[in-house]
Amino acid sequence: MDEIIEIQIPANPRYLKLIRKFVSNICEMVNFSNKQCNRITLAIDEACTNIIRHAYGGATDQPIILKTIILEDRIRFVLRDFGKKANLDSIQSRQLDEVRPGGLGVHLIKSVMDTFELKHVQTGNELILEKYFSITKEA
Amino acid sequence: MQIKTRTQANTVIIELAGEIDLDSSPEVRKTILNETQRKHPRLIIDLTGVSYMDSSGIATLVEGLQYANQYQGQFLIAGIGPGVREVFELSRLDKVFKIYENINQALEQIA
Numbered sequence: 726m727d728e729i730i731e732i733q734i735p736a737n738p739r740y741l742k743l744i745r746k747f748v749s750n751i752c753e754m755v756n757f758s759n760k761q762c763n764r765i766t767l768a769i770d771e772a773c774t775n776i777i778r779h780a781y782g783g784a785t786d787q788p789i790i791l792k793t794i795i796l797e798d799r800i801r802f803v804l805r806d807f808g809k810k811a812n813l814d815s816i817q818s819r820q821l822d823e824v825r826p827g828g829l830g831v832h833l834i835k836s837v838m839d840t841f842e843l844k845h846v847q848t849g850n851e852l853i854l855e856k857y858f859s860i861t862k863e864a
Numbered sequence: 865m866q867i868k869t870r871t872q873a874n875t876v877i878i879e880l881a882g883e884i885d886l887d888s889s890p891e892v893r894k895t896i897l898n899e900t901q902r903k904h905p906r907l908i909i910d911l912t913g914v915s916y917m918d919s920s921g922i923a924t925l926v927e928g929l930q931y932a933n934q935y936q937g938q939f940l941i942a943g944i945g946p947g948v949r950e951v952f953e954l955s956r957l958d959k960v961f962k963i964y965e966n967i968n969q970a971l972e973q974i975a
Binding site: 738739741742745760763764767770771774777778829830832833836837 | 918
């Protein structure tokens, strides 16, 4: 049976550090290297940041649910929000030769994680990110 | 997040400590832009005490660099630890900034 661990926070930036600690601890628990733990923590933090900014537009009383599922060969993170539906066509990494503030979050997430799937659900969005235990992805 | 601003050798040094994320980056942004608006010719952002930085922190530094470039000011970064350096590298911005091991090296370069 898959092991599922779930945490819910309000979409308030002050709680992002809780998400980071949660993700970092789970990554250590499943024996990712320190570097991988840091990278995965960054990716999930960026995903939450995108929810706060784009799905909820800064409304801090809305929920973010992070479900972590430890599978045999990988770890899966499912991020659920109940905000504005993402424009799936516009979600992409930006051109990195363009030096400007902002727009890096999706690039960082995709650089770190092995899979990235964003989909609409009945209310809001669901982002599924996976990292395999055996693959070392270098950006 | 702790922010301290001091002046040494005609250079404004902004010392940041703690974690820079969506929660703390607005305060960092305000401090950096406040100094670039004053058009200080020499600015060093000392990240020695920073244990974590996300893309909002990177964006804040890019904005500061761009403002400094507008008036030909020098905008240097010092004291990046391995975790923070990796975010720069993943963003491919490690070549855009002038980055030095520590504040003394940055001060030597800016003199």
